[in-house]
Amino acid sequence: MNAVLSKMAKGITVCYSEAFPNQENDYFNFVYMGKIFLVADSYCMNPDCKCQEAVLNFVQAYPRDGRKADSFMIRLKLNGRGYKIHEHGRFIKREIQAIVMHFTADPTMLKLLNERYKEMKEKAKEILS
Template identity: 70%
Template sequence: MHAVLRKIAKGYTVCYSEVFPDQDNDYFHLAYMGKLFLIADSYCLNPDCTCQEAALNFVQVYPREDKKNADSFMVRFKLNGRGYKIHEQGHFHRREIKSIMMHFNADKKVGKLLNERFKEMREKTSEILS
């Protein structure tokens, strides 16, 4: 937990899997057009911050195309339902990211789940800081 506290103090986002590492659902998975993505969700846990976003890091784990590092991109997903902003594009085109995001949140359940996870993270942070 010390690493999590350091990240909070420095204003970094904290990955859900860092706070709840034994969960079966600590990462999201997405199959899209023959590609498989692993998605890590991170949140700002600074108790004084009012941001309502999830930082989503999409890592393409299949196919790897003989690259040393996996292709990835990151978006800041607004938890109030007002879209997202591309934070890091990687080797992906903006149109492809838009299409992946539409597929990822097609049924709007992801937004609800991200809000629940954000609430869990904030509650755990309050517990740790108390």
């Protein structure tokens, strides 16, 4: 938990799997156009912050043509009103848009991310008390 506290002090988002390491669903995974992606979700743990965002790191699990794994990172608004690309990796904007749309097409995904956001805020309060 020291790593989580250190990131909190620095204002860095914390990966859900760091705060809740024994969960079966540490990471999300899905298939898009025959490519397998893992998604790590991170959140601001400042209990006073009302950002309502998740930082999502998409990693293509099986590289194309024997190349190193590709990845990109976005900051997703949890109210469903869009996202900002932080790192493109080898992906072009249109490809990122299509992958994110596919990942968030099921409304239960946004609901789950919101639940995890709330869990992270509660965990922050617990750590700081």
